[in-house]
Amino acid sequence: MKRVYAKEEVCIGCRLCEVYCRTEHSKSKNIIKAHKKEFPRPMARVLVEELRPVSFALQCRHCDEPACVEACITGALTKDESGRVVHDEAKCVGCWTCVLVCPHGAPQRDLERRKIAKCDLCPDRETPACVEMCPNEALVYEER
Amino acid sequence: MKTYQLPEVIIERDKDKCINCGVCVRQCAFEAHKFDEEGEVYSEDEKCVACQRCVSLCPTNALYIRDNKPFVKDNANWTAETQKYIWKQAETGGVLLTGMGNPKPYPIYWDHILLNASQVTNPSIDPLREPMELRTYLGSKPDNVQIKMVNGEPVIETKIAPNLVMKTPILFSAMSFGAISHNATVALAMASKELGTYWNTGEGGLSKSLYQYGPNTIVQVASGRFGVHSEYLDAAAAIEIKIGQGAKPGIGGHLPGEKVGRRVSETRMIPVGSDALSPAPHHDIYSIEDLSQLIYSLKEATEYTKPISVKISAVHNVAAIASGIARAGADIIAIDGFRGGTGAAPTMIRDNVGIPIELAIAAVDTRLREEGIRNKASVIAAGGFRNSADVIKAIALGADAVYIGTAALVAMGCHVCQKCYTGKCNWGIATQDPHLEKRLNPEIAAQRLYNLVRGWSHEVSEMLGGMGINAIESLRGNRLHLRGIALSKEEMDVLGIQVAGSPMA
Secondary structure, three states: OEEEEEOHHHOOOOOHHHHHHHHHOOOOOOHHHHHHOOOOOOOOOOEEEEEOOEEEEEOOOOOOOOHHHHHOOOOOEEEOOOOOEEEOOOOOOOOOHHHHHOOOOOOEEEOOOOEEEOOOOOOOOOOOHHHHHOOOOOEEEEEO | OOOOOOOOEEEEEOOOOOOOOOHHHHHOOOOOEEEOOOOOEEEOHHHOOOOOHHHHHOOOOOEEEEEOOOOOOOOOOOOHHHHHHHHHHHHHOOOOEEOOOOOOOOOOHHHHEEEOOOOOOOOOOOOOOOOOEOOEEEOOOOOOOOEEEEOOEEEEOOOOOOOEEEOOOEEEOOOOEOOEOHHHHHHHHHHHHHHOOOEEOOOOOOOHHHHHHHHHEEEEEOOOOOOOOHHHHHHOOEEEEEOOOOOOOOOOEEEOHHHOOHHHHHHHOOOOOOOEEEOOOOOOOOOHHHHHHHHHHHHHHOOOOOOEEEEEEOOOOHHHHHHHHHHOOOOEEEEEOOOOOOOOEEHHHHHHOOOOHHHHHHHHHHHHHHOOOHHHOEEEEEOOOOOHHHHHHHHHHOOOEEEEOHHHHHHHOOOOOOOHHHOOOOOOOOOOOHHHHOOOOHHHHHHHHHHHHHHHHHHHHHHHHHOOOOEHHHHOOOHHHEEEOOOOHHHHHHHOOEEOOOOOO
């Protein structure tokens, strides 16, 4: 399946991927409203890890054998037929078990909603927002 | 006394648009944007260099950098700039430093030269339908060619000197690794290969990882002799002896020790952290005869397989010097005009020494023709070429090809903020900071360089076709296709062109 891969050597640590991820996962999908008006605030599902000069954007790896799916106590996390690890917000109770078991630190705690937020590979777009908007082409969306 | 100096620019932040994402904070190496204790973004105008990095990356267009010219009482002599320089020096006692090329409003002769086009009596050519030859050969050409017939086939008997072959008469000029980042050199090398042209290492040496681009590389031998060894010479397509640079004729170079990291130290062959000082003269060249010795040493070292270029700044006696260089055995003469860029130069030298490249090309071409040695060496013009029209005018004036430096940097992202010498280039070009260097993705930069030269080459073809010429060779030194506008008689005499409105005779 296609996944998002980071090119660490050209990641500039600007965190625009986070900005565009939040916008994509907001109600209005308007960058200014999403950041200034919406409550609960939209969460970024991608996180830039940085220890200068090293930096890269990390999001759910959509593992072949996802530990989070196995550990999820309510069945909110499942692996669908396309290979994506999908999150059903209605079932999530915010127990943070997935946060505990994920080896990549991908699921983010949304403290305002008491649910997790994780990468859904932008189902409404052909290419995830983080990949499309990265100013230095440090993210690629491809089959490997 | 510490004087308060008005910041050069004002950073305007539209608070209605700013989403406090901090991209500006993370992108500014000059620390002009900051988070306060509450996590709110604010800006400090006096630190801003107007490189436009934050403006370009701000996702909501919340930033605008505007000029902040201080009010000084109306005075043509004691302008705000002259006063600012004096304040600075009164405080520091130092030499004013700057980067990039001469920004002063000297006449730009390109904008006073007009090109010809065909109408009725000779047809123009559509380059999209008919062949158009931009291929250019750089190097010494024979005085005449002897041909003999072997089994009914013609064979050239004359020994032809090595020449560089390029698909377009545009090359990337010398910018050293040290002055520019490794990624910038990689981008130049990749683009040159794709375009079928050449880039120039400057005096920074050549990283082993770039030897693969050797066939598209001109290596420099400069007064500091940094990074010069036999493999370096062997790897290249041509060798350039650097005597002078348009931005700072008559003076040497100084790469500060802070920029000499592990990789720069390896390619320059000097210890990490040591200043790289290039002397003003080559200490073994005090005459044309001495220059000839170095030219032939390099030819011997490379077994006469590569053309040798000599690069000089355009100065008052440029024509006579070029003649000497051709007679000394150089295959290519590169002339850098006073608008040529640099990573660092004393402001007074950059702004006041040398002559415009337009006049230098014409003077050199005329002199070499008069002496009957124009074929001995090709002429590359450099120094502030802004677009394809400048390129084609230079060729019509008598240049064989054109070096572009600043235009290439701008294509890669440079916004000409003139702070190259600080090593904090926010665009990842003029820096050795590993965090900043990553900002220049060599693949993107190479593509942008390729696009630029491709676009210019198309435009050159169009203009050539318009003149009814189907090969760049036929325009070279063809000054009949140029006309001057708003120039004095003396200026047109040096340029060897007539006033607009004079007939084609």
